[in-house]
Amino acid sequence: MHLRLQPSLLRFLDNHAVRAIGSNFEQAVDVQVIAATNCDLETAVSERRFRADLRHRISSVEVFLPPLRDRVDFREIVADVLAALEPSSLITDEAFEILKSHPWSGNIRELKNVLTRMVIASSGHVISGAIAGSVLKKISGTEPLQPAIGATVQASLETLRSKAVLEAYHKFDGNISKTASYLSVSRNTVYRQLRNRPR
Numbered sequence: 001m002h003l004r005l006q007p008s009l010l011r012f013l014d015n016h017a018v019r020a021i022g023s024n025f026e027q028a029v030d031v032q033v034i035a036a037t038n039c040d041l042e043t044a045v046s047e048r049r050f051r052a053d054l055r056h057r058i059s060s061v062e063v064f065l066p067p068l069r070d071r072v073d074f075r076e077i078v079a080d081v082l083a084a085l086e087p088s089s090l091i092t093d094e095a096f097e098i099l100k101s102h103p104w105s106g107n108i109r110e111l112k113n114v115l116t117r118m119v120i121a122s123s124g125h126v127i128s129g130a131i132a133g134s135v136l137k138k139i140s141g142t143e144p145l146q147p148a149i150g151a152t153v154q155a156s157l158e159t160l161r162s163k164a165v166l167e168a169y170h171k172f173d174g175n176i177s178k179t180a181s182y183l184s185v186s187r188n189t190v191y192r193q194l195r196n197r198p199r
Contacts, residue, residue, distance in 0.1 A: 006051045013057050033058065068104040068111060075100075081112055082127075086119045090164050090183045094129030102136055114139065126164050165193040 001009065012018065013033065017026040035058045044050035071077060075096055082089055095118075104110055117135045118127045164183060169190065172178035180187045 001050075003049060003051070006054050010051065010054045010057060013054075068107045069102075077108070078111065078115070081108070082115050082119070085112070085115055088185075088189070089119055089122070089125060089127060090185055091118075091127040091132075092129060092164065093182060095127050095132035098129055098132040098136065162193050162196065165190055169194065 015026075016030070017028050019026045041050055041055050041059075045052045045055050068074065068077070078091070078096065078099060082091060099111075099114075102114075106113070114135060115127075117139070118131055121131050121135055122128070165179065165185075168179045168182050169176075172182065176187050176190050180190050183190075
């Protein structure tokens with residue numbers, strides 16, 4: 001926030017009132033303000049780029065969010081983002097490990113972009129280690145762009161998806177919960193694939 005605008009925010013935090021543009025009247029509002037920054041405010045205060053009184057006013061409770069590469073819940077974050085993009089997608093453990101090794105300088109926005117590419121490359125079904133590695137290489141510029149894998153026929157994709165579920169199912173001795181967790185899908189997805197598997 002520009003230094004000239006900071007007094008306005010400070011006044012609002014003191015009196016909890018706003019005035020519409022062109023109006024002569026203030027209206028009280030009941031809100032909780034959450035502020036976010038990616039810079040060191042203590043340094044900004046010492047450099048006179050941020051008001052010390054405003055710094056104290058907004059720092060009642062501070063929450064530090066580590067960069068994506070340092071998050072201990074990385075697997076859960078990937079699963080949540082992927083579920084929002086394409087709920088039917090499966091991602092293998094190998095693909096998770098490849099994603100984990102990426103520096104993620106763009107944090108969640110970069111992860112969403114990368115997963116979107118991977119969903120497209122896998123036609124929205126099984127994201128393998130090969131697909132994950134290929135997409136990350138293309139993004140980093142170490143591999144030339146190739147035609148999308150999405151030309152694979154639907155039947156082949158269904159076969160791959162079913163195979164991934166069955167392999168995980170046998171790997172965990174028929175444990176549905178572990179199979180679903182391993183593939184980052186719902187238990188219902190596992191049940192559906194097991195019902196539809198060839199007899």
